[in-house]
Every structure is written in C-alpha cells, then in structure tokens.
Amino acid sequence: MTKSNVILEVRDLLKTFGAVVAAKDINVDVSKGEIVGIIGANGAGKTCFVNMVTGYLAPTAGSIKFEGVEIIGKGPREVTYSGISRSFQVSQVFHTMTVAENLMIALAIAENRGMKALAEMDSHELREKRDTVLRRYQLEAYADLTVSALSQGVRKLLDIAMAVVSKPRILLLDEPTSGISVEEKFDFMDVVMGALKEDEVTVLFVEHDMEIVERYVSRVLAFYQGEIIADMTPKKALADDKVQEFVIGKRH
Amino acid sequence: MLRDTTSKVVLFGGLLLILLGAFAPNWIVNQFMFGFSRALAVLGLLVLWRTGLVSFGHAFYFGLGAYAVAIIDIQYGVSDVFLRLLAGATIAGIAGFAFGFILRNYRDIFFAMLNTAISMVLYGIIVKTESLGSTDGFAISVPTVLGFAPETKYPLFVVITTIAIISALAVNYYLKSTVGQLTTAIRDNEIRVEYLGFSVAQAIHLKYTISAVLAGCAGALMANALGQVDPDSMINWTVSGELVFVTILSGPGNVIAPFIGSLVFEVLRTYAFELAPQAWQLIVGATFLTIIFFLPGGIWSLIAKLGRNKS
Numbered sequence: 001m002t003k004s005n006v007i008l009e010v011r012d013l014l015k016t017f018g019a020v021v022a023a024k025d026i027n028v029d030v031s032k033g034e035i036v037g038i039i040g041a042n043g044a045g046k047t048c049f050v051n052m053v054t055g056y057l058a059p060t061a062g063s064i065k066f067e068g069v070e071i072i073g074k075g076p077r078e079v080t081y082s083g084i085s086r087s088f089q090v091s092q093v094f095h096t097m098t099v100a101e102n103l104m105i106a107l108a109i110a111e112n113r114g115m116k117a118l119a120e121m122d123s124h125e126l127r128e129k130r131d132t133v134l135r136r137y138q139l140e141a142y143a144d145l146t147v148s149a150l151s152q153g154v155r156k157l158l159d160i161a162m163a164v165v166s167k168p169r170i171l172l173l174d175e176p177t178s179g180i181s182v183e184e185k186f187d188f189m190d191v192v193m194g195a196l197k198e199d200e201v202t203v204l205f206v207e208h209d210m211e212i213v214e215r216y217v218s219r220v221l222a223f224y225q226g227e228i229i230a231d232m233t234p235k236k237a238l239a240d241d242k243v244q245e246f247v248i249g250k251r252h
Numbered sequence: 253m254l255r256d257t258t259s260k261v262v263l264f265g266g267l268l269l270i271l272l273g274a275f276a277p278n279w280i281v282n283q284f285m286f287g288f289s290r291a292l293a294v295l296g297l298l299v300l301w302r303t304g305l306v307s308f309g310h311a312f313y314f315g316l317g318a319y320a321v322a323i324i325d326i327q328y329g330v331s332d333v334f335l336r337l338l339a340g341a342t343i344a345g346i347a348g349f350a351f352g353f354i355l356r357n358y359r360d361i362f363f364a365m366l367n368t369a370i371s372m373v374l375y376g377i378i379v380k381t382e383s384l385g386s387t388d389g390f391a392i393s394v395p396t397v398l399g400f401a402p403e404t405k406y407p408l409f410v411v412i413t414t415i416a417i418i419s420a421l422a423v424n425y426y427l428k429s430t431v432g433q434l435t436t437a438i439r440d441n442e443i444r445v446e447y448l449g450f451s452v453a454q455a456i457h458l459k460y461t462i463s464a465v466l467a468g469c470a471g472a473l474m475a476n477a478l479g480q481v482d483p484d485s486m487i488n489w490t491v492s493g494e495l496v497f498v499t500i501l502s503g504p505g506n507v508i509a510p511f512i513g514s515l516v517f518e519v520l521r522t523y524a525f526e527l528a529p530q531a532w533q534l535i536v537g538a539t540f541l542t543i544i545f546f547l548p549g550g551i552w553s554l555i556a557k558l559g560r561n562k563s
Contacts (some may be wrong), residue, residue: 054447076446077446077450092447097436108430118426118431119429121428162444
C-alpha cells in the first residue's frame with residue numbers, strides 16, 4: 001500500500017457516550033479501490049465507526065482525513081459533497097414515492113447543485129441516467145411501484161443505488177444483506193458489487209455473514225469493544241484466534 | 253413553463269374568469285376577490301403541508317400584509333394597489349425569512365404551535381396599541397390601479413385574479429424544480445435527503461419564506477378588497493385555523509386546489525351564515541368532518557378522480 005493511494009486515513013479515533021467507550025484507538029488507512037469488510041459482534045463499534053466517517057456522529061477525539069482533508073466537524077451533507085456516501089442498516093428511502101421517483105430525486109440533487117436546484121427537475125438527461133441506474137441495479141421491474149409495497153431486498157438495492165448516484169469515491173454500506181433471505185444474499189451481493197466495480201468505488205461494508213465477507217472483500221477489520229482487533233486478509237482474519245473468539249464466537 | 257396541463261388550465265381558466273368577471277354581479281365578484289386573496293395564503297400552506305409541516309400561525313403573515321397596507325395608506329397616503337401589495341409581500345417575506353431561521357429546526361406540533369405563538373404575540377401587540385388601531389383596526393381608502401381610481405370593483409378583481417394566476421404558475425414551476433420536489437422527500441425521510449447532499453434546513457427555510465410571502469400578498473389583497481383591517485379578522489388564531497381548514501378542504505394535490513377550496517369556503521360560510529346566523533360554525537364544522545372522513549385528499553382528490561374516470 002503506497003501513501004499516495006490512501007483515500008481514507010483514520011487516526012486515534014475515540015468516541016465516548018458518558019462513561020461508555022464506543023470506539024477507541026482506531027487507526028486505519030484505506031486505499032483506493034479496496035473492498036473492506038467490517039466485522040464484529042453486536043455493539044462492537046462497527047456502525048459507530050461508519051457513523052463517524054459519514055458525519056452522523058462527531059468523534060470525541062482523533063482525526064479522519066478523506067483524500068488528505070480533515071472531515072471531522074462536517075455534517076452528513078458536507079461529507080456527501082466531499083465524496084463519501086453511505087447506505088443504512090434499515091434502508092433510508094422515500095417510502096411514499098416510487099422507485100423511479102426516488103432515483104430521480106437522488107439524481108437531481110447530485111446533478112443540480114446551487115441555483116440549478118431551482119430549474120425544472122424532470123429532464124430527458126436525468127431520465128436516461130435514472131434508467132441506466134435502474135438497469136444496473138436490476139430495479140426496472142419495480143420502477144413504478146411505491147417503495148412501501150416492496151420487499152426489504154429491493155429497498156436495500158434502492159438505498160445503495162441512491163447512495164451511488166452522487167458518484168462517491170468511497171461508499172460505506174451498513175449491513176447490506178440484513179433482512180435478505182439466505183437464498184437471495186449472493187445474487188443480491190453480485191448485483192451490488194458488480195455495479196460498484198463498474199463505478200470503481202472504494203467500499204467499506206459492515207457484515208455479520210462470514211460467507212459474504214470471505215467471498216467479496218479483500219481486507220477485514222474486526223471490531224471488539226470499540227477497538228480493531230484484527231486488520232488482515234479475510235482468510236487470515238477468519239482463522240485468527242481473537243476473531244474466532246470475539247467475533248465468530250467459537251471458543252478454543 | 254406552460255408545458256403541463258396545470259399551467260395551461262391556470263392561465264386560460266384565469267383569463268376566462270377575468271373576462272366573465274366583467275359581466276358578473278357585484279356579489280360574485282366579491283366572493284372571488286375574497287376567495288382568491290385567501291387562496292394565496294393557502295397556496296403557501298400547501299407547499300408546507302406537502303413537506304409534512306402544518307402552520308397554525310400563518311395569520312401572522314396574513315396580518316402583516318394587511319396592516320402594511322393600512323399603515324402605508326394612513327401614514328403615507330399610498331393608494332396604488334401594486335405598491336400596497338409590494339409592501340405587504342415584502343414585510344411578510346422579511347419576517348418569514350427571519351423567523352425561518354428558528355422554525356426550520358422544528359417539526360410536527362412544535363412547528364405548528366410556535367407559529368401560533370408568534371402570531372398571538374403580534375395580535376396582542378396590535379390589540380394593546382392605540383396607534384395600530386387597537387381592537388377597532390383601520391378603514392382603508394379605495395385602492396387605485398396604476399393611477400386610476402376605479403368606480404367599480406372589477407379592476408381590483410382583475411388585479412387579484414392576475415396575481416392569483418402568476419402565483420399559481422410560479423408555485424407550480426417551483427414544485428417541479430429539484431428543491432420543490434423535496435417536499436414529499438423531506439416529509440418521508442430527512443436523513444436520506446441530507447445524505448444525498450441537500451440541506452433539509454435550507455429547503456424548509458425557503459418553503460417557509462415562500463409561504464410567508466404568499467400569506468403577506470393574501471393579507472394585502474384582502475385588505476384592499478375589504479377596505480378594512482382589524483386584529484380579529486386578520487391576525488387572530490381563528491384566522492390561522494381558517495387557513496388550515498381551507499388547506500385541508502382543498503387538498504394538496506395541485507396548485508389549483510387552494511383557489512377552488514377557498515371559493516367553496518367563501519360560499520359555504522356565506523350560506524351557512526344566512527341559513528343559521530347563530531350556528532353557522534356548526535355547518536362549517538360538519539363540512540370539515542365530512543371532508544376528513546370521506547375526502548382525506550380534499551376537494552382536489554375528487555376532481556382528480558373524476559378526471560381519471562373520464563379519461
């Protein structure tokens with residue numbers, strides 16, 4: 001890993017809620033193009049880490065640099081502007097609107113910055129882009145359906161597709177396969193990772209399913225009680241004693 | 253700007269009304285003037301309602317618009333309807349922009365009641381201030397239109413209808429813009445809007461200021477049409493309640509809805525008062541309940557349904 005390739009630098013990150021330490025001594029470098037899996041038991045600090053990187057939570061101390069620029073103190077909107085995007089454990093979409101309308105709004109916000117936000121939203125160019133996203137994420141069949149009527153899997157796909165339309169350089173996915181059936185999870189991830197590969201996005205995703213981790217990531221960060229206890233390849237991580245004990249739950 | 257059906261209906265329907273108004277009796281012209289004036293405030297509430305925000309205090313801006321007209325008439329002798337309108341819209345817009353910094357941080361009942369509180373402070377100040385007319389208010393001179401002092405109400409009707417057309421077209425255009433489309437999106441999920449890169453606070457602030465300007469225009473035009481301003485008919489919380497009532501009666505489906513809803517309200521109130529002077533509120537209340545139970549999308553939902561069935 002060369003320094004010039006590093007897109008995200010996290011140093012001595014600390015987050016406390018009163019006496020509770022949610023994250024401490026987190027030091028991570030993420031390079032451009034990496035696909036990083038974040039694993040850990042419930043309450044290990046995975047989502048807390050994602051929330052701090054994406055501006056949802058302010059760290060108590062430490063530094064987060066994205067492309068060399070400090071992003072601590074920036075809110076979700078500024079973080080999104082700078083090129084970091086995210087999806088959520090519980091999909092965050094516009095539930096009374098159709099899939100196509102959701103994507104149009106996402107595309108319009110991404111494309112129509114500043115005074116352009118006052119121009120008419122519905123344009124031929126945006127509709128073409130929307131159709132491309134619908135195809136890429138295999139959402140065409142659901143385009144005209146209201147989100148509240150859709151399955152969790154489709155909502156998750158839409159959530160990720162909406163996060164990507166702003167062309168982020170780094171994407172954080174919080175448990176992308178939660179709520180998706182065992183039979184569908186690989187198909188789902190194939191669609192997502194295939195689409196993200198085309199966009200050349202650096203990806204960090206929180207995951208509980210070790211089969212998914214083994215199959216899709218190039219590097220694993222294992223969290224335990226707010227700290228990173230392993231930072232290695234998936235093969236090594238899944239064989240690591242600490243990971244076995246504190247993440248997977250197998251005693252030696 | 254006129255590519256969609258709504259814009260065409262607003263423009264051609266409005267122009268047709270202006271033509272027909274020349275032959276209409278005075279009482280009908282009056283109903284339309286009052287109805288369209290109030291509808292401008294309702295149009296602003298529609299923008300807020302689509303965003304999931306209900307204000308129970310927009311009589312504040314309605315009253316500011318009306319009192320701005322009265323003050324520049326009495327203090328400076330300004331009689332031109334357009335200057336009066338400009339004064340009403342400007343003062344309401346400035347107040348809306350200023351209070352918007354606070355109100356954009358509140359939602360639900362807090363947003364609704366903070367607006368009520370602000371309007372009741374103004375009501376209290378006016379009622380207790382002799383120089384602002386106290387409880388009696390002011391009589392306003394007959395407005396002039398571009399230097400002419402009209403002998404009938406028709407020129408004022410033309411002005412009010414023209415302002416209604418322009419406002420409806422402008423709001424319709426705004427609602428189709430990216431920031432305008434963020435109404436339902438913000439109501440559904442503020443977190444997602446922020447993570448798409450748009451400031452929810454700024455979007456709500458803009459919508460709130462637009463609604464204040466429209467309510468200011470409404471108050472200014474109503475003051476011209478009535479020839480009188482007083483705190484009870486311009487700023488009291490009952491006026492805010494009336495505006496919310498007409499918003500629900502109209503429905504949020506289209507920018508034409510507030511104009512239809514306001515006219516229905518004018519007719520309903522006039523005939524309810526004629527039929528039962530001591531219990532007219534009973535008739536209005538029963539209508540309100542009927543709308544909530546049977547037409548939750550307001551009168552516009554019925555019109556939209558009829559339109560769909562026809563096609």
